[in-house]
Amino acid sequence: MKRLLTILLAFYFSFFTLTAQELPQGYFRNPLDGDIGLSATFAEFRANHFHGGLDMRTGGAIGKPVYAAADGYVAKVSISPWGGGKILYIKHPNGYTTVYMHLDSYAGEIGKAVLKEQYAQQSYSITKLFAPNELPVRKGQLVARSGNTGGSGGPHLHFEIRSGGMEDLHTHSRTYNPLLFGIPYTDRINPVIRGIKLYPVGGKPIELGKESTISVPTEFYLGIYATDAAEGSTLRNGLHRIEVHVDNQLAFMYTTDAFPVDSTRMVNALIDYRRYIDTRQAYLLTRALPGAEGEWIPVRQGDGIFRFELGSKHKIQVRAYDIKDNIAERTFTVNVDYEKTYCPVAIGTTVKYNAPLNIQQPAVIVQMSPYTLYDDDILEVLDKEEAPYSAPLVTIRPTFNDIPPDKAYTLRLKPKATLGVDPSKVVVALVGAKKLSAYTTSYNDGWYTAQVRNFGQFTLAVDTISPTVLPLNFSDGKSLKSTTLKVKIGDNLSGIQTYNCYLNGSWILAEYDGKSATLVIDARGKIKGGANKLRVAVVDAAGNVADVTYIIRNS
Numbered sequence: 231m232k233r234l235l236t237i238l239l240a241f242y243f244s245f246f247t248l249t250a251q252e253l254p255q256g257y258f259r260n261p262l263d264g265d266i267g268l269s270a271t272f273a274e275f276r277a278n279h280f281h282g283g284l285d286m287r288t289g290g291a292i293g294k295p296v297y298a299a300a301d302g303y304v305a306k307v308s309i310s311p312w313g314g315g316k317i318l319y320i321k322h323p324n325g326y327t328t329v330y331m332h333l334d335s336y337a338g339e340i341g342k343a344v345l346k347e348q349y350a351q352q353s354y355s356i357t358k359l360f361a362p363n364e365l366p367v368r369k370g371q372l373v374a375r376s377g378n379t380g381g382s383g384g385p386h387l388h389f390e391i392r393s394g395g396m397e398d399l400h401t402h403s404r405t406y407n408p409l410l411f412g413i414p415y416t417d418r419i420n421p422v423i424r425g426i427k428l429y430p431v432g433g434k435p436i437e438l439g440k441e442s443t444i445s446v447p448t449e450f451y452l453g454i455y456a457t458d459a460a461e462g463s464t465l466r467n468g469l470h471r472i473e474v475h476v477d478n479q480l481a482f483m484y485t486t487d488a489f490p491v492d493s494t495r496m497v498n499a500l501i502d503y504r505r506y507i508d509t510r511q512a513y514l515l516t517r518a519l520p521g522a523e524g525e526w527i528p529v530r531q532g533d534g535i536f537r538f539e540l541g542s543k544h545k546i547q548v549r550a551y552d553i554k555d556n557i558a559e560r561t562f563t564v565n566v567d568y569e570k571t572y573c574p575v576a577i578g579t580t581v582k583y584n585a586p587l588n589i590q591q592p593a594v595i596v597q598m599s600p601y602t603l604y605d606d607d608i609l610e611v612l613d614k615e616e617a618p619y620s621a622p623l624v625t626i627r628p629t630f631n632d633i634p635p636d637k638a639y640t641l642r643l644k645p646k647a648t649l650g651v652d653p654s655k656v657v658v659a660l661v662g663a664k665k666l667s668a669y670t671t672s673y674n675d676g677w678y679t680a681q682v683r684n685f686g687q688f689t690l691a692v693d694t695i696s697p698t699v700l701p702l703n704f705s706d707g708k709s710l711k712s713t714t715l716k717v718k719i720g721d722n723l724s725g726i727q728t729y730n731c732y733l734n735g736s737w738i739l740a741e742y743d744g745k746s747a748t749l750v751i752d753a754r755g756k757i758k759g760g761a762n763k764l765r766v767a768v769v770d771a772a773g774n775v776a777d778v779t780y781i782i783r784n785s
Contacts, residue, residue: 254324255412258299259369261330261389262286262376266415267462269386271553272407273486274468275501275512278634279494280486281468282405283329283390288376292334292385296374299328299389304365304373307336307344308357311744314388315380320367327403331388334377340365345739352730352737379743392491406488407470409553417460421469421550421558427453427502427513428564431535433571435502443563449570451535452482453502453513456550456558472514475547476536482516484528496522498633499604521583521604521636538566576629578610587639593622595642595677602635603628622646623661624688638681643690645676653678655694655772657724661687668693668724670771693723693772702748706780713784715751717766724771732765733757757784 260266270285288294298320305321308314314331318340321327336344343365347358367373378385391411392403409415426438431449438444452474457466474482484500499522502513516534518527528534538544543565550558581587583605587598594613608629613622624643643658653673658680659666668691669680678690702716717740719729731740731749733756740749749766762784767777 253406253410254326257322257324258326258328258391258408258411258413259297260413261297261299261328262288262294262387263297265462266413268460268467269384269464271458271467271470272409273489275497275506275514277503277507278498280489280497282489282491282494283331283388284408286387286389287462287464288385288387290385292375292377294376294387295372296330296333296337296376296387298367298369298371298373299391300324300369302328302367303362304340304343304360304367305362306357306359307340307347309344309348310355310380311742313380315382316374316377317380318374320373321362325393326406327392329388329390329392329405330374331390332377332379332382332386333374334379335375337372337374340373348739349737354740354742381744403491404488405491407486407553410487415460415553417458417463417552417554417556419459419461419552420556421456421458421552423454423456423548423550423558423560425453425455425511425513426548426560426562427455429453429515429517431570438562441562443565445567446538446564447568447570448540448566449535449537451515451517452546452548453505453515454548454550455511455513458550458552458556460552460554468512469550470553471551473547473549473551474516475549477544478547481536482528482530482534484514495634495636496604499636500528503633519604519631521601538564540566540569542566576608576610578608578629581607581609581628583607593644593646594624595640596626597640597642598635599637599639602637602639603631604633604636605631607631622689625686626688627685634684638683640679641682641688642677642679643688644678645690649690649692651692651694655692655774656690657693657772658682659689659691659723660684661689666691666723668771691723693770694774695722696774697721697726697768697770697776699766699768699776699778701780704780704782707783709783709785710757713753713757715749715753715764715782717749717751718747719749719766719768719776720747721768721770721774724774727769727771729766729768732763732767734763757782759784 267287268284269287270281272284274281300322302320302322306319308317316333318330319327347356376387390405391408392405394403428436428446429451430447454472456469458469459465471485499519506512518534545563548560579589581603583603584600586600589596589611591613596611610627612625656678657668657671658678659668669682671678671680698720700718702718704710704715731738731751740751742749762782763779764782765779769775
């Protein structure tokens with residue numbers, strides 16, 4: 231144990247010394263006015279991803295000024311109804327790129343360039359790269375206004391500092407904790423350890439309550455749920471570092487100061503995933519899974535499972551730190567009173583996490599590439615017919631690790647009888663508690679194929695229903711009350727693939743808010759007096775079309 235402690239501490243101090251030497255201090259400014267208040271910290275645990283930056287509070291308001299964090303140029307703009315919404319990427323001379331997400335609008339020449347590109351592509355959703363001389367910016371220059379676009383849960387600014395990957399600023403880039411760059415930030419509040427669980431190998435978790443001593447088996451691992459708060463921040467932000475000491479020696483340490491943007495999904499292997507989905511409580515697990523590889527891997531003893539002699543007693547200390555090294559600590563004693571629980575025998579196909587998999591049944595084919603799973607497992611694939619589905623109901627689930635796959639795998643389904651419809655109207659769908667969720671589906675020689683990134687129950691579903699179009703603040707043939715037109719669009723199954731709006735025969739930009747499924751059309755300066763024609767054309771992924779024209783009057 232003493233040698234392990236030396237190795238752990240050597241890694242710890244060398245990593246943090248290296249970080250401090252490499253990252254420029256004071257180069258970047260706060261992209262907002264005033265003191266930083268956070269609604270989410272860097273590398274917080276989320277379902278399917280680490281949080282890649284800081285969520286900066288804007289007082290619940292949209293339209294706060296957003297400033298360039300340093301000199302540079304606009305390298306990229308990306309707009310989507312989902313994810314980061316309206317995003318701005320600014321490349322800086324020192325090699326880093328700052329990223330600003332969920333924006334409401336772009337300022338000045340940036341806004342003009344974005345609007346020009348949207349009309350050139352005739353699309354609200356765009357991705358545009360810019361040359362270094364096209365849109366230069368200065369440190370402190372107004373570049374955007376904060377908003378609530380994309381998958382945002384409320385008005386704020388998501389701010390990142392990345393390096394590498396200028397071609398797409400995603401698959402080859404790394405994101406860093408912006409607070410490591412010397413941006414002023416105040417935090418004098420200690421973290422809180424909200425829960426500790428002991429996970430017997432092969433058994434059910436044991437909740438550690440207020441007791442100071444607890445009986446444990448000879449093999450178990452820990453789960454730690456801790457949160458942070460700071461002046462002006464929300465009360466349950468993520469931690470910077472968690473340590474576990476056994477008998478006064480460091481046995482486990484987790485911290486993440488940077489990670490590759492395209493490997494963020496491995497967070498699922500570090501936490502009690504099912505507990506997080508059910509309660510949003512992120513329990514960090516000390517145990518390791520061999521397929522979860524990355525620079526964020528915790529420093530741990532072996533596989534992170536504590537193995538003790540029967541009848542022994544040990545002191546365990548859990549310490550949680552924030553970015554300013556404020557600390558919360560919990561100490562308890564474990565009495566090793568019984569042997570570990572043995573896992574039950576499971577039935578299915580054995581899967582090696584680092585090997586390919588090909589399961590073929592009469593109506594189901596499952597194909598996985600290596601490292602789709604995080605550990606060896608036994609995969610159960612059940613095929614049965616069940617009403618009201620028009621095809622067999624297929625269950626795909628691992629036995630030991632209830633964690634979604636790291637990457638998509640191929641699922642092919644074949645109906646045992648003809649579905650009686652055009653194959654383009656059929657989709658592979660995940661069966662949820664209340665609805666089906668469709669995947670992009672192709673058809674060939676009787677098989678329907680999709681790339682899926684879930685486990686659960688799957689079936690084939692038929693979509694022959696056109697999308698819906700509903701005016702919200704105007705009526706056909708009536709006078710307008712506003713030149714900002716709002717239209718709600720929706721689809722029953724396969725999902726909206728494209729939409730286009732035309733005013734008096736000309737394409738007009740419609741901003742799509744995915745959260746409310748609403749198109750917002752700014753018709754100022756484009757709508758004429760008297761009668762106007764507004765056409766809304768929507769196509770779903772199964773090729774069903776809704777094409778509606780309204781007469782709107784501008785008196």
